[in-house]
Amino acid sequence: MNREVRVRFAPSPTGPLHIGGVRTALYNYLFARRHGGKMILRIEDTDSQRFVPGAEEYIIESLKWCGIEIDEGVGVGGPHAPYRQSERREIYLKYAKQLIDAGWAYYAFDTPEELDKLRSEAEATGKTFAYNFKVREQLPTSLSLSKEEVEARIARGDQWVVRFKMPENEVVKMDDLIRGHVEVNTSTLDDKVLYKSADALPTYHLANIVDDHLMEVSHVIRGEEWLPSLPLHYLLYRAFGWTDTQPEFAHLPLLLKPTGSGKLSKRDGDKMGFPVFPLFWTSPTGETSRGYREDGYLAEAFINMLSLLGWNPGTEQEIFSMEELINTFSLDRVSKAGARFQPDKAKWFNAQYMHTLSDEQLAPYMQPILKAHGIEVADEVAGKAAGIMKERMTLTTDMWDLTSFFFVAPTEYEEKLVKKQWKGDNPAMLKALRGVLEGIEDFSKENTEVVVRAWLEREGYGLGQVMNTLRLALVGAGKGPGMFDVTEFIGKAECLARIDNLINNVTPLE
RNA sequence: GGUCCGUUCGUCUAUCGGUUAGGACACAAGAUUUUCAUUCUUGAAAGACGAGUUCGACUCUCGUACGGACUACCA
Numbered sequence A: 001m002n003r004e005v006r007v008r009f010a011p012s013p014t015g016p017l018h019i020g021g022v023r024t025a026l027y028n029y030l031f032a033r034r035h036g037g038k039m040i041l042r043i044e045d046t047d048s049q050r051f052v053p054g055a056e057e058y059i060i061e062s063l064k065w066c067g068i069e070i071d072e073g074v075g076v077g078g079p080h081a082p083y084r085q086s087e088r089r090e091i092y093l094k095y096a097k098q099l100i101d102a103g104w105a106y107y108a109f110d111t112p113e114e115l116d117k118l119r120s121e122a123e124a125t126g127k128t129f130a131y132n133f134k135v136r137e138q139l140p141t142s143l144s145l146s147k148e149e150v151e152a153r154i155a156r157g158d159q160w161v162v163r164f165k166m167p168e169n170e171v172v173k174m175d176d177l178i179r180g181h182v183e184v185n186t187s188t189l190d191d192k193v194l195y196k197s198a199d200a201l202p203t204y205h206l207a208n209i210v211d212d213h214l215m216e217v218s219h220v221i222r223g224e225e226w227l228p229s230l231p232l233h234y235l236l237y238r239a240f241g242w243t244d245t246q247p248e249f250a251h252l253p254l255l256l257k258p259t260g261s262g263k264l265s266k267r268d269g270d271k272m273g274f275p276v277f278p279l280f281w282t283s284p285t286g287e288t289s290r291g292y293r294e295d296g297y298l299a300e301a302f303i304n305m306l307s308l309l310g311w312n313p314g315t316e317q318e319i320f321s322m323e324e325l326i327n328t329f330s331l332d333r334v335s336k337a338g339a340r341f342q343p344d345k346a347k348w349f350n351a352q353y354m355h356t357l358s359d360e361q362l363a364p365y366m367q368p369i370l371k372a373h374g375i376e377v378a379d380e381v382a383g384k385a386a387g388i389m390k391e392r393m394t395l396t397t398d399m400w401d402l403t404s405f406f407f408v409a410p411t412e413y414e415e416k417l418v419k420k421q422w423k424g425d426n427p428a429m430l431k432a433l434r435g436v437l438e439g440i441e442d443f444s445k446e447n448t449e450v451v452v453r454a455w456l457e458r459e460g461y462g463l464g465q466v467m468n469t470l471r472l473a474l475v476g477a478g479k480g481p482g483m484f485d486v487t488e489f490i491g492k493a494e495c496l497a498r499i500d501n502l503i504n505n506v507t508p509l510e
Numbered sequence B: 001g002g003u004c005c006g007u008u009c010g011u012c013u014a015u016c017g018g019u020u021a022g023g024a025c026a027c028a029a030g031a032u033u034u035u036c037a038u039u040c041u042u043g044a045a046a047g048a049c050g051a052g053u054u055c056g057a058c059u060c061u062c063g064u065a066c067g068g069a070c071u072a073c074c075a
Helices: A019-034 A055-066 A085-101 A112-124 A147-155 A204-214 A224-240 A266-272 A299-307 A322-328 A343-356 A359-372 A379-392 A396-407 A415-421 A426-438 A445-459 A463-474 A483-505
Strands: A006-009 A038-041 A105-108 A161-164 A171-176 A180-185 A193-196 A219-223 A248-252
Touching: A006 A019, A006 A219, A019 A038, A019 A055, A019 A219, A019 A248, A019 A299, A019 A322, A038 A055, A055 A299, A085 A105, A085 A161, A085 A193, A085 A204, A085 A224, A161 A224, A171 A224, A171 A248, A180 A224, A193 A204, A204 A224, A219 A224, A224 A248, A299 A322, A299 A343, A343 A379, A359 A379, A359 A396, A379 A396, A379 A483, A396 A483, A415 A463, A426 A445, A426 A463, A426 A483, A445 A463, A445 A483, A463 A483
Parallel strands: A006 A038, A219 A248
Antiparallel strands: A105 A161, A161 A193, A171 A180
């Protein structure tokens, strides 16, 4: 079958998009681009109870930050609009009825309370209640009730649902692009609710199949948690008579907790100090969650890290741009086992990306940080400062600590360094060095270095002795780049002022 | 409990019957160094277990164990 590749990312707006969801979106996107297909964004808001305001906007902004482009869907439009399921509600009832007419589904009038009661009764006797072929004809359904009774109940406004009439003892044979061949006997399955009258909305299963069909989706790439409902979905395609255009399925391995067992959750992030969401999120109730963007990660590094969680190219390449990912991604290299999320590796990826940024690319990350500290400089200056220190950066949030001395003179001096350097003949040496620096015309780091090195050799000072004392004066701490980077950056006047400050305000030891 | 999926260094993974089982993160040691880093070198570190198929199994089959997902009028 050689049809146009059309995939969809179909999140439910019940909260911020989890990184597992981002990865699912990413793999869909890579697959679509790899095959010259379309990426659809569909919002599955068929659960009116769990709807969270702002979640949809969050999802769209997250995908945008990640560089995952949507060709068709919510926020973009397209030939199958609307793409928000709550705006397609009238479509689904028609299809539910079609299934009933064909004998593939039926009305059920049990209330949720009655079902809860049946479940707890079964549990009390050590059994599990399943709504299936064994009980559906004993319960109040259109299978047990007369046609008149069913019509009367509906007319009177009784609440009802439409359930799928799961066949008895039939083996459903399925193929998954990642898992291979899977078979399930329908007798182990239950009669899933497809549509509920209470809110006039379908459940996931119906909406999903109907929309995937209508939107001509060719490949369904989703999380492993959906694998157990794949038989139902296969059967729905058959019931509708859509098997010839049924999409291919690929169930992705889950993202697991860094330690312990189970799938990754927001709590893990809070506990271990890493974000599980791409962007910072404030819930309607005011609860907040940190995000990769705000924590100082670059989108490219974040995506690169996520791409390798459950997929690998089969080569030893680890750093991939989005374009390279698109060119190398394939579903048959997606692994089957769940991938444990590793915060340390996320940091390593980010550091790798930080190291490759040019001064121009660094400036936009640097500027807001400088402004927050009341510093206004040109982009070139901000970028240069960051560029000098980028090898030491892991996250963009490291920038201030790493570069503050370029912009602010030390107000206090690190005790350890004072003890080590501000003693003996060092104060006298620094005074002499001040004189040398004052006499330098060309204050470029190259020239300053030549002059200072010649001087210290002539005078018999050690390089470490001179540099570390100068570092104490200019930086105030045992950090920073080579000293001539600092002298050039802050300029002669500032250099001399900082030296004077140390000499005049800090009493040498001994 | 039931159904389904899975199982190679601590972690992410390569290997598609024959390899000294490779790489990366983290870790350790060393080198470089003007502080802190970076970088480089080296090291330690794995096929859950048991049967079978085969000349030969990490790779195929079965069983066991363990892990996970699902089991809602949620997705």
